[in-house]
Amino acid sequence: MASNLKRFVGLAIAMRSNLSQDAPWSLKRRLFRQWLFILVALSIGTYLTASLIAQSVVQKSQDNLLQSIAQVILDSVVQRNQGVEFDLPYSAFDVLGYAAPEQIYYQVRLNKEVIAGYADLPNFNRSIGVTKLTQTAVYLHQEVRFVQLSKPLNPTQSEMVYVLLGQTQDSYENTIENIAMLAASGTIVAFVILAILGFTGLQATLKPLARIQHNLNSRPAEDFTPVTTNAPNEINTLITTLNQTLERHKRLLEQSRNFIAEATHQIKTPIAALSIESELLAKELSGTLRDRAHNLSVRARYTSKLIHQLLTQASLTYRLTDQIKQPTALKGLIRSVLHTLDTHAERKGVALNFVESEDPVLISCDAIALREALVCLLDNAIDFSPELSDIEVYIEVSPTHVEIHVSDQGPGFGSDPDRLKKAFVTTRDDHQGGGLGLAIAERVAAQHGGSLTLLNQPQGGGRCVLSLPV
Amino acid sequence: MKCLVVEDTPSLAQHLTSHLTQASHTVDLATTLKQAFQCWELSGPQYDVVILDISLPDGEGSTFLEAIRKAHSQVGVLVLTARSHLDDKVHLLDAGADDYLTKPFELKELDARLRVLHRRGLGKLPDLQAFPPFEYDPIHRVFWFQRDQVSLRSQELKLLEAFLDTPGHVCSKASLMDRLYSLDQAVTENAVEVHMGRLRKKLKAYGVEFETLRGLGYRYAFKP
Numbered sequence: 001m002a003s004n005l006k007r008f009v010g011l012a013i014a015m016r017s018n019l020s021q022d023a024p025w026s027l028k029r030r031l032f033r034q035w036l037f038i039l040v041a042l043s044i045g046t047y048l049t050a051s052l053i054a055q056s057v058v059q060k061s062q063d064n065l066l067q068s069i070a071q072v073i074l075d076s077v078v079q080r081n082q083g084v085e086f087d088l089p090y091s092a093f094d095v096l097g098y099a100a101p102e103q104i105y106y107q108v109r110l111n112k113e114v115i116a117g118y119a120d121l122p123n124f125n126r127s128i129g130v131t132k133l134t135q136t137a138v139y140l141h142q143e144v145r146f147v148q149l150s151k152p153l154n155p156t157q158s159e160m161v162y163v164l165l166g167q168t169q170d171s172y173e174n175t176i177e178n179i180a181m182l183a184a185s186g187t188i189v190a191f192v193i194l195a196i197l198g199f200t201g202l203q204a205t206l207k208p209l210a211r212i213q214h215n216l217n218s219r220p221a222e223d224f225t226p227v228t229t230n231a232p233n234e235i236n237t238l239i240t241t242l243n244q245t246l247e248r249h250k251r252l253l254e255q256s257r258n259f260i261a262e263a264t265h266q267i268k269t270p271i272a273a274l275s276i277e278s279e280l281l282a283k284e285l286s287g288t289l290r291d292r293a294h295n296l297s298v299r300a301r302y303t304s305k306l307i308h309q310l311l312t313q314a315s316l317t318y319r320l321t322d323q324i325k326q327p328t329a330l331k332g333l334i335r336s337v338l339h340t341l342d343t344h345a346e347r348k349g350v351a352l353n354f355v356e357s358e359d360p361v362l363i364s365c366d367a368i369a370l371r372e373a374l375v376c377l378l379d380n381a382i383d384f385s386p387e388l389s390d391i392e393v394y395i396e397v398s399p400t401h402v403e404i405h406v407s408d409q410g411p412g413f414g415s416d417p418d419r420l421k422k423a424f425v426t427t428r429d430d431h432q433g434g435g436l437g438l439a440i441a442e443r444v445a446a447q448h449g450g451s452l453t454l455l456n457q458p459q460g461g462g463r464c465v466l467s468l469p470v
Numbered sequence: 471m472k473c474l475v476v477e478d479t480p481s482l483a484q485h486l487t488s489h490l491t492q493a494s495h496t497v498d499l500a501t502t503l504k505q506a507f508q509c510w511e512l513s514g515p516q517y518d519v520v521i522l523d524i525s526l527p528d529g530e531g532s533t534f535l536e537a538i539r540k541a542h543s544q545v546g547v548l549v550l551t552a553r554s555h556l557d558d559k560v561h562l563l564d565a566g567a568d569d570y571l572t573k574p575f576e577l578k579e580l581d582a583r584l585r586v587l588h589r590r591g592l593g594k595l596p597d598l599q600a601f602p603p604f605e606y607d608p609i610h611r612v613f614w615f616q617r618d619q620v621s622l623r624s625q626e627l628k629l630l631e632a633f634l635d636t637p638g639h640v641c642s643k644a645s646l647m648d649r650l651y652s653l654d655q656a657v658t659e660n661a662v663e664v665h666m667g668r669l670r671k672k673l674k675a676y677g678v679e680f681e682t683l684r685g686l687g688y689r690y691a692f693k694p
Contacts (some may be wrong), residue, residue, distance in 0.1 A: 346623050347579065
């Protein structure tokens with residue numbers, strides 16, 4: 001029951017909305033994926049937006065500058081004495097050079113006639129009347145930003161002067177990219193700081209849950225004491241619910257235990273009285289009646305034995321699920337089992353011999369379950385042993401396993417020994433065996449990661465080998 | 471042997487009392503925890519053995535067990551339990567029980583366990599009968615080796631007593647057979663040989679040997 005609660009807390013670490021999902025998943029991993037996606041999208045968005053804004057601002061600034069310089073050039077073209085006088089203002093070009101280290105192209109035309117500068121510049125709208133034009137065009141395999149201004153040369157407007165000024169844009173593009181990168185980097189740094197804060201917060205939130213899980217995992221199966229840990233209010237609600245569930249399970253377990261104890265007592269005590277009464281009766285009778293009274297007593301004891309084995313199996317199911325293991329001195333455990341069964345064996349004249357090695361054998365196991373398994377194996381061996389025969393018990397140790405051998409001089413296990421390890425299968429035809437002893441021993445071995453092997457010995461008799469990993 | 475039987479089920483209590491009385495034991499019966507404490511107050515030190523049921527109408531038998539162990543009583547306690555919970559047996563032994571018997575049980579098994587319990591609690595009396603390397607207590611039928619009791623099964627005890635009683639410590643198979651079994655029991659000489667074999671094995675560590683004398687039987691010999 002406690003293990004269910006542990007699983008419950010494990011699930012509670014996950015988000016409540018996902019409790020119904022079957023596949024386990026990590027909240028941290030999911031958050032990390034979501035945040036990474038948002039980070040990438042936000043970075044690209046910031047880069048593109050910053051890039052567009054920067055481009056617009058830089059372009060406007062370049063256009064204004066080019067327009068100012070083109071105006072200065074245009075102002076330097078004047079009519080004097082029926083001719084045109086033009087003196088190129090070099091200092092204006094210097095201003096352009098200071099602003100950005102770019103290539104500069106210019107052209108001055110009188111109507112359609114080029115009077116100064118590059119003659120092969122792109123031909124924009126030269127129609128009369130256009131005073132200002134801004135356009136980007138490719139010149140000499142480079143993108144060049146052009147500004148064209150015009151003015152009439154005389155008041156009659158018979159002649160027009162055009163100034164076309166162009167500047168490449170490489171450094172401006174670099175500036176735009178730098179601004180966009182800076183904006184995106186700022187966003188990434190801010191987001192990463194927020195993500196770290198988020199993860200730290202999440203970690204702090206999950207820490208009490210990990211403590212609860214550790215607390216539940218490390219406690220013995222029957223420990224139902226409330227979980228106490230410092231936790232935020234949100235987690236405290238879960239702890240309260242968990243403690244209420246623990247309390248409920250504790251009460252349920254106590255109730256079912258008390259019921260089993262009481263029921264066992266109520267069933268077995270009258271059987272004990274019946275058994276003794278029939279035994280005493282047998283003493284007073286003779287002949288067939290005596291045998292029948294004796295049989296009654298024997299049947300009563302075997303009924304009780306079956307009840308005992310059924311309850312043992314039920315108790316083992318509970319114990320073995322929880323893997324209660326402790327270091328156990330195996331030789332001491334075997335001696336104690338032999339002591340318990342010696343009176344039973346003596347009445348049949350069967351000797352229980354423990355062939356002990358000198359070295360102590362220490363194994364990690366559920367000692368109570370292993371004791372019960374050994375009682376089953378030896379009880380079974382005594383039942384099937386002929387009178388005055390011997391049962392040998394010995395331990396064999398290998399680097400990986402410890403084997404407990406129980407060897408008897410009985411009829412062995414027949415042609416299909418494995419079948420006898422199933423519950424309620426017995427070779428007895430007198431209906432006096434419970435048929436659960438070997439099944440219990442097999443189960444205890446399996447739950448310890450070991451096995452039970454039943455062998456027919458060449459010299460006769462059976463041998464049970466209970467093998468447990470070291 | 472003086473026994474205190476603490477058992478609440480009337481029929482079981484009655485049968486137990488009558489069986490123990492027939493076996494010449496003196497029995498006090500208590501059917502509740504309260505009566506058990508009263509009996510103990512009156513004649514606690516006189517009891518050789520306590521037969522204690524664990525489920526009583528006014529409490530747990532283990533309360534009584536813990537109380538008498540707290541009062542440093544060394545009396546042998548055999549617990550009768552109908553419970554099957556695995557931890558209970560361990561708990562009972564931890565609480566000071568010497569042995570337990572799960573209900574229902576055979577009267578012969580009860581007798582055997584009581585005998586072992588009684589013997590275990592005995593102290594060594596002075597002036598015991600010498601039977602080197604052992605000393606024999608004829609009242610309680612116990613062999614002692616120095617300060618320890620020799621652990622023998624009932625058949626082995628009967629055999630060793632036969633050698634002790636026979637002049638020259640020589641016993642024939644037939645006389646040993648008479649010792650072991652009553653007239654109405656069908657046994658063979660093989661049974662004597664098996665028990666002799668087991669006794670031989672047990673006493674070898676004390677330097678005792680059983681020599682086989684052709685046509686005569688066995689002779690007990692101590693070779694230190």
